[in-house]
Amino acid sequence: MCGIAGLFAKTVEIEQQLGRLIAEMMEQLADRGPDSAGLALYREPVSIGAKLSLLCSTDHVEWTELSRRMAADIGDAEVIVDHGQHAILRVATDADVARTWLSEHVVDIAVVGSGQSIELHKRVGRPEAMLADCGIRNLGATHGLGHTRMATESRVTTAGSHPFSTGEDLCLVHNGSLSNHNRLRRELQREGVSFATENDSEVAAGYLTWKLRDGATLDQALESALEDLDGFYTFAVGTRDGFAVLRDPIACKPAVMAETDGWVAIASEYRAIAQLPGASDAEVWEPEPARIYSWSHAAVPQ
């Protein structure tokens, strides 16, 4: 099954409540995906440097100590979120410089997301604990993308939890299963794309990373995905300014969208949208198969 929840604020009032609203959406979808949960929030963009979302595959990391070591080598680094196994660091340098430093100086720590705005949280289990422990309800954000996973194609691990990063300020959540992910993973590895798991959705993310790296726009990358990805999918892709939604041409996996003057939402089921403010008067529709829908703050008059 899996559950997808995406929320895009059109007003400052919704931005201020976005953490709480998307947390409630994810809790409604917990039954669709009790194995693991993940959430990308786009908030408080940094003007210099980048935010890094980090995940440690072993028990616990002294994140503050790590940030001091980084700061000594590559310039300012500060822990802005510390949740034990995962943390979010703000660095003054480029994300790539920090990424390289991490690959040379630490083991067992993966960069699961990076960019000016994106903050990624992921955890094994139902979403309630993650949402509470990470204090998601108190956070404002311009938009967010959540996922509740029911594992079918690979093991239940924190690394295998969605969203998957596909580039700077980009991430992907997926409901469905891909049937050509093994062959595609090998092809992408030859192109220099690396993978942390055996997960099929990570291959979709890697595919988009590769296309975007080669200069494609997000729409172009998604158009190509329709040709190259075999299987079932409802994808939601978080971008710096908004998100995009794509369903496979057969459209076996559910998706419902809704829009009001205050927000745009995507979810696997309407019940996740029902408690949003003004939902009963929202425009509600099922996105068409093989059609790219996208929303961007850049395009919305405020």
Next chain:
Amino acid sequence: MNVAEITAGRLDLAQLGLRQVNSVMQTAPAGESFTITNSNGAHAIAAGLRSAIRVEVLGHAGYYCAGMNQEATVLVQGTVGVGVAENMMSGRVEVAGRAGQAAGATAHGGLLLVGGDAAARCGISLKGGDIVVRGSVGHASAFMAQSGRLVVLGDAGPGLGDSIYEARLYVRGSVSDLGADCVEKQMLEEHSYELRELLLRAGISGVGASEFRRYGSARTLYHWHPDNVGVV
């Protein structure tokens, strides 16, 4: 549980829970009326009704709303998710807004009326029920539909009527393309008559039967044929 509320026919789904709401309606005698509040996209609202009661859902419903309906009239004032009126046997289900996939799937009887668009696979494996959609229908609608009628006032998506048996399809707008063994057929007086009768039952006026085209089975897939051996 608030007995007075139920007696007055108002069922608050948030307060009573789905099981109790459905149980009250499933055991109600013909002639009673119910209004469901706080539907909030819950699944299986008004599923399995068995008598000629009237149900109004004041909001959006989730999956399988009014599934397996017999005799009841169910009105949904919002949109519905996957499988509204699935396997309906009789009665009438009306959705004011849009419907998700597989609306009226396998319905044996009764009338399903969708006020907006219906998504993919509308009327899949229809077995004798009637479906009238004011808007458009998505891909693979009326797939393997065996009997009954599907009327679409808007357009039909790709693969309409693929592998269809004897269901009759009437589309007013354009058809992206027809599925295997589905062809356009002549509109005879008997078809025009049944279409007028269906539109009347659906409460649709100002739309003439002559505006529609009829589609149905070419019947070439009915029997084993040596030419098809080895075809995948």
